[in-house]
Amino acid sequence: MERVSTYQLAVLIVLFELGSTPLFALGSKAKQDSWIAMSLAGAAGLLLLLLFLQLQRREPELSLIGMLRKYLGSFAGTLAGWVYVFYFAYESMRNVRDFGELTQMALLGSTPLYVVSTVVMLIAFYAVASGIETFARVSEVILPIVVLSYMLLILLILGSDLIHLDQLEPVLENGWTPVLRAAFPDIVSFPFGQTVLFLMLWSLLDKKTGMRRVSFWAYGSVAVFLILMNALNLMILGPVLVENSTLPLLQSVQLIQIADILERLDVLVSLLIFFGLFVKLTLFYWGAAQAAALLSRTKRSVWVVVLGLAIFGSSFLEPSYTYHVWLGLEVSVKLFPLVQVVLPLLLWMTVKLRRMPASPPP
Template sequence: MVKLAPIEIFSLMINFLLGSAIVVGWNFETKQDIWITILLSLGFGVGIFYFYLMLHSIGKWGNLIQLLELGFGRWISKILGFIYYLYFIYIAGRVLKDFSFFVGQVLFHNIPFVVISFTLLLVVSYSCYLGIEATARSSVILCAFTGVFILILMFFGYLSPYFEFNHLTPLFRTSWKHIFSSVFPTGLTVPYGELIVFTMFFPYANDKKALRKYGFISVCTTGVLLLLAGEMILGLLNSETVTMYVFPFVKALELTSVLEFLPHIETFAVILNLIGGFVKIFIFMYGGVMILAHMFPKTKPNRRIIAAAILTFLVTFTLSKNIIQHLFIGLKIVPFYLHIPLQFIIPCILVICLLIKKYIVKSL
């Protein structure tokens, strides 16, 4: 029986939530008021986390597929389970493409995207073969590295001579309508709504009470780090030019150096993306593998992993041709047509069904 310590789930959530968000997940449409957008998204993110925990507590801490069976019955749960499998694999492919674009444009300009993606996918597939426990233990160490690197980068970013506090003002110039349109659906669904995949892992926590505390801390920590990083980016680039860059975090760090002997400190952003991208792809891909294991228990684990890896690789290179199309699909289409139904609508209906069944059982 798989058992995960609260600190392991905490580290997985930190790396997962930061993921590619710290590098590519920025929306500066609200300009100097982006801090309001981040804080509102964080507040909703905490609510989303506790909503998923409530789903588990009502369903006696079964995983997502078991909850679907309990709420909707065997056949509907199989259909929904397969849909969630495709959804998890699709998001894993999208994150893999985020990683490929980033490394290809920032670090290795002459290496084809296919080589970069295939290399990381091999590492993720091997981690799936080792299992969630081994990767969770590694994630504790990776989380420590992530925290140290982010704090160091932001420390020197705020101390950079190019950082200007007047770039952070004026405040409260954005209409609330514009702010809420920035929060919903993008700010809700990415990264907080993506915690839906953790409904496959929360039941493995060996201390459910500690899970509530550690999960809350991880969500809040992520929000605070994104807030500090967002303000640093604005202070270095200003609100007029920041929207010109696909990777504003890296561009801001290009204006930063450590005591003039380490001029290319932005290379550390690659390490952050490696760690976050690896964990996020692993979580989604392994979540999909777990769904296959539940739906087809007689198939061999290696075949399930190979099938998930092949499908993830195909998704990466078939659904968008360039970074502009990739970002448009990810920001304008996926949130409305995939994230909202699968992260919120179906879970809400599931909660209602579980509560009705629970009430009926008590009344008998």
């Protein structure tokens, strides 16, 4: 049976939560208060994480699929399990499309989208087929590169005198309503609620004792970083430019200029996003294949091929990148709470009811 260490779990959570999140202007409808919306969503995501960890603590050796079938029954549990297969595969598809489109925009403008998508899917296919242990070891190599690169970018931004604190004012100009609308459910769904995937992974930990602590600190560190990056983009570009920019982080980094030597660092940002996107699409791909294998009681290798082809093919269904972003950030995030909040809460309540002691006879 495959196993991962608690350190590898922390690495996967950090890279997974980072993903493509710094790329987008999340909460931009709240204008200069989008960082507050991110903060509220991060706190809500932490509550969801604690819910997921509580479920896993009840059944430390069962994955999400095992818990669904045990507590919701064979039929309802299996049906809910296939909903998660579709959700994980859909999320993986979205990241494949993001990977291809970003490559065209930032690096390889004349390379066809299908070429980039084919390459990244072949690499992801190999990673998923190799197993989660192998992929976790690869992620251990990626994490230091990502952390050091983000630290370098932040230092260069600070050294370029691009930050203007007044861009964050006035605070709560239009009250709490725009902030709450930006945070719920959109930012909670993406990226914080996506940690539901780790209900497929926690059961594979070699030591369960550090699961809660490691997951909490890994999530918390990424959430704080994402809030700071959101505020940083606002202080550099201002709320109007951030709201109307397709890729605000790239636009911010393009402004870095130190002594006419260090400039045009958007390639570095692109590489960082590629790392995050690859980890995220591969983990969702693995989660979908693992869940489908458990539900159908067949070898995972079969589903790695079937779902790989489905993810690759469906990544071309959306007619444009603008439509892709609109569908993901305006429509899909409104539906994701079904699998990120509703079903886990239903499962938790069922677990609590099943474990309640029977009342004594009168």
